[in-house]
Amino acid sequence: MIAATPRTPEGRHPFPHPHLLAIAGLQPWELTYLLDEAEAWVAPRGERPRRSSALAGMALVSAFFEASTRTALSFEMAAKRLGANVITMQPGSSSLTKGETLLDTALTLGAMRPDVIVIRHGASGAPKLISEKVGCPVLNAGDGAHEHPTQALLDALTIRRRKGRIEGLTVTICGDILHSRVARSNFACLTALGAHVRVVAPPTLMPADIDRLGVEPFATMEAGLEGADVIMMLRLQRERMEGAYVPSAREYFRFYGLTPARVEMAAPDALILHPGPMNRGVEIASSVADDIGRSAITQQVEMGVAVRMACLDVLTRRARGMEGWE
Amino acid sequence: MIAIIGAHIVDPASGRDSVGTVLIEGRAIAAIDPSSIPHDAGRIDAKGLILAPGLIDALAFRTDPAACLAGGITRLLLMPDQSPPLDDPALIERAERIGKPHVWVHPLAAATRGLMGQELAEIGLAKLAGAVGAATGRRAIASAAVMHRLLAYAAGFDMPVVVHPEEPTLTERAVATAGERATRLGLPAAPAFAEALGLARDLRLAEATNARLHVAQVTTGEGVALIREAKARGVRVTAAVTPNHLFQTETAIGDYRTFARLSPPLRTEQDRRAVIDGVVDGTIDMIASGHDPRSDDEKRLPFADAAPGAAGAATLLALALGLVRERRLSLIDLIARLTVVPARTFGLPGGCIAVGEDADLVLFDEGAPWRIDADTTPGLAGNTPFDGVPAQGRVIMTIKGGVITNP
Numbered sequence: 001m002i003a004a005t006p007r008t009p010e011g012r013h014p015f016p017h018p019h020l021l022a023i024a025g026l027q028p029w030e031l032t033y034l035l036d037e038a039e040a041w042v043a044p045r046g047e048r049p050r051r052s053s054a055l056a057g058m059a060l061v062s063a064f065f066e067a068s069t070r071t072a073l074s075f076e077m078a079a080k081r082l083g084a085n086v087i088t089m090q091p092g093s094s095s096l097t098k099g100e101t102l103l104d105t106a107l108t109l110g111a112m113r114p115d116v117i118v119i120r121h122g123a124s125g126a127p128k129l130i131s132e133k134v135g136c137p138v139l140n141a142g143d144g145a146h147e148h149p150t151q152a153l154l155d156a157l158t159i160r161r162r163k164g165r166i167e168g169l170t171v172t173i174c175g176d177i178l179h180s181r182v183a184r185s186n187f188a189c190l191t192a193l194g195a196h197v198r199v200v201a202p203p204t205l206m207p208a209d210i211d212r213l214g215v216e217p218f219a220t221m222e223a224g225l226e227g228a229d230v231i232m233m234l235r236l237q238r239e240r241m242e243g244a245y246v247p248s249a250r251e252y253f254r255f256y257g258l259t260p261a262r263v264e265m266a267a268p269d270a271l272i273l274h275p276g277p278m279n280r281g282v283e284i285a286s287s288v289a290d291d292i293g294r295s296a297i298t299q300q301v302e303m304g305v306a307v308r309m310a311c312l313d314v315l316t317r318r319a320r321g322m323e324g325w326e
Numbered sequence: 327m328i329a330i331i332g333a334h335i336v337d338p339a340s341g342r343d344s345v346g347t348v349l350i351e352g353r354a355i356a357a358i359d360p361s362s363i364p365h366d367a368g369r370i371d372a373k374g375l376i377l378a379p380g381l382i383d384a385l386a387f388r389t390d391p392a393a394c395l396a397g398g399i400t401r402l403l404l405m406p407d408q409s410p411p412l413d414d415p416a417l418i419e420r421a422e423r424i425g426k427p428h429v430w431v432h433p434l435a436a437a438t439r440g441l442m443g444q445e446l447a448e449i450g451l452a453k454l455a456g457a458v459g460a461a462t463g464r465r466a467i468a469s470a471a472v473m474h475r476l477l478a479y480a481a482g483f484d485m486p487v488v489v490h491p492e493e494p495t496l497t498e499r500a501v502a503t504a505g506e507r508a509t510r511l512g513l514p515a516a517p518a519f520a521e522a523l524g525l526a527r528d529l530r531l532a533e534a535t536n537a538r539l540h541v542a543q544v545t546t547g548e549g550v551a552l553i554r555e556a557k558a559r560g561v562r563v564t565a566a567v568t569p570n571h572l573f574q575t576e577t578a579i580g581d582y583r584t585f586a587r588l589s590p591p592l593r594t595e596q597d598r599r600a601v602i603d604g605v606v607d608g609t610i611d612m613i614a615s616g617h618d619p620r621s622d623d624e625k626r627l628p629f630a631d632a633a634p635g636a637a638g639a640a641t642l643l644a645l646a647l648g649l650v651r652e653r654r655l656s657l658i659d660l661i662a663r664l665t666v667v668p669a670r671t672f673g674l675p676g677g678c679i680a681v682g683e684d685a686d687l688v689l690f691d692e693g694a695p696w697r698i699d700a701d702t703t704p705g706l707a708g709n710t711p712f713d714g715v716p717a718q719g720r721v722i723m724t725i726k727g728g729v730i731t732n733p
Contacts, residue, residue: 125630129627
């Protein structure tokens with residue numbers, strides 16, 4: 001029998017962290033707490049999206065040093081549904097192009113006294129560096145090949161809603177593990193919540209000592225997918241599939257693409273996830289991506305807003321003077 | 327005249343390892359254990375302290391007199407990675423003068439023009455101008471053909487060729503050693519064997535050309551083994567290591583601590599132990615500082631964007647003494663690796679305590695405890711991976727050409 005996912009132990013603060021920089025280092029009950037909080041923001045089918053004025057009057061700075069459409073939009077949607085004002089820093093117009101250092105930018109942002117900062121940056125560890133210099137909560141929206149914590153939380157929420165649990169499931173994550181922050185956050189989140197995580201990647205895209213992260217590596221899709229309850233496909237960037245890490249998109253799809261035949265190797269009710277944006281015909285066949293019975297890809301986007309609402313709510317509670325969060 | 331009285335004199339060049347007195351007149355050593363001390367001589371009571379030759383730092387990237395004097399260093403080998411690179415005899419002459427009078431700089435000439443790894447630089451003229459060797463700088467030369475010609479050409483001038491050991495095409499964007507830590511942190515990484523790969527090539531080429539090869543830093547067990555084997559079959563190779571790789575591992579990177587961003591990157595505990603074994607059995611000849619002070623602007627950045635390197639001159643002796651405390655090296659053997667060995671390898675004056683020689687000396691308290699503090703480290707910058715680490719062994723005074731500095 002599978003034990004229940006751990007709940008907050010007696011006397012422990014449900015989420016004592018000032019920032020959300022990484023999943024690694026968070027306790028299972030803290031993850032569960034965030035998921036439960038996110039659950040509360042998910043509207044039942046057919047109802048209008050839930051909203052609140054919890055963050056009314058607060059200012060969120062959205063600093064995406066690396067281009068993003070869906071994550072930036074999702075954070076903005078989440079903030080606005082909570083009543084916060086969103087100020088967007090455009091990467092193209094940012095002072096970084098004028099040679100200002102990241103820390104100077106951080107100090108400038110901090111001096112404007114925002115209530116929360118959401119950061120995406122191409123360098124691993126950049127949000128942590130910024131968090132040390134500003135006086136408000138910092139949410140990591142993806143840093144280099146390090147972490148993308150809200151993505152892992154939305155994946156976990158999607159899985160939990162569709163499967164009823166996470167503990168004991170076999171989740172196979174396939175694709176460019178080497179460069180993927182989504183993969184690293186998911187390793188930390190899913191293993192902490194008791195899932196068995198497998199990874200499949202071409203050897204050139206599999207990082208060293210991956211097994212030390214508590215996941216099981218496989219060289220072929222066929223072996224890695226066998227009996228899997230959840231299949232998570234990762235995006236392969238175009239510049240990496242033209243000879244640098246794999247010879248071509250078509251060769252990649254032939255050996256590592258998710259085809260209907262490969263889906264058949266997983267559990268009969270296997271769920272398919274993809275963090276987007278998808279390269280149809282490279283890592284995933286269109287027919288698989290659009291299989292309503294199995295693909296949870298659009299649901300992931302919906303859960304993304306709920307998860308980000310929960311994170312923004314929880315991280316600003318201290319500033320809002322909520323009882324028990326001072 | 328100055329008399330340093332009652333110090334424990336450790337001079338590996340002569341084998342001296344006993345209490346005595348050194349008399350300095352002007353810039354030279356006038357007498358050792360004189361029968362009487364002239365009444366007008368200044369007296370320094372050095373009882374309980376150790377007097378050794380001024381340290382000769384076999385690896386420095388910047389001339390930083392304050393840090394050197396704080397660390398007992400009186401001569402250093404300067405890497406050619408300056409701005410501009412030391413690929414011209416005039417630049418060599420200038421580099422030689424910049425540390426005077428506090429610390430004497432022995433420049434290494436850029437082995438290739440602009441350190442670009444393509445065309446041979448004028449290393450013969452550089453030698454005439456004072457260069458004590460030719461170096462590839464922070465990176466290895468990618469082309470085996472260029473490296474082959476460089477070693478053959480340098481052998482003609484009997485110039486040691488100082489190499490960075492890592493295979494450059496493998497380490498191109500890497501900032502860490504491939505393994506669990508780099509994987510967790512999502513840092514671009516290169517396998518540790520990049521060092522062995524580069525070294526195997528250079529050792530074979532040195533053997534083929536009968537050239538003198540000096541490995542600026544050897545940081546892996548596999549690299550140490552290759553040098554050990556090469557020495558056994560008569561290849562003319564020497565090697566150094568810094569305290570960074572002797573006493574730190576990749577765990578020092580922690581949560582993106584950029585002071586631990588080094589080149590070569592920090593390695594595993596297994597490699598660290600193998601490197602210490604290499605020092606103990608003499609495979610690694612010298613211990614150097616690798617002094618590379620970096621400003622906040624270069625270090626307060628995301629890990630992969632931060633400049634590599636650590637300040638090390640001020641802490642070299644104190645950290646290296648750890649090997650004596652751990653009973654891995656005798657004190658006189660350690661001092662040899664810090665003085666006479668680099669002097670002999672690169673044909674430098676100094677590195678010994680002898681009558682008539684320049685009074686380049688360091689007086690230190692072997693047991694004095696202190697704590698390394700990046701913010702108060704003397705010199706251009708305090709970017710050390712040992713920030714906050716307790717150390718033992720403190721320089722009391724550095725004497726350069728008879729001039730005393732108290733750090």
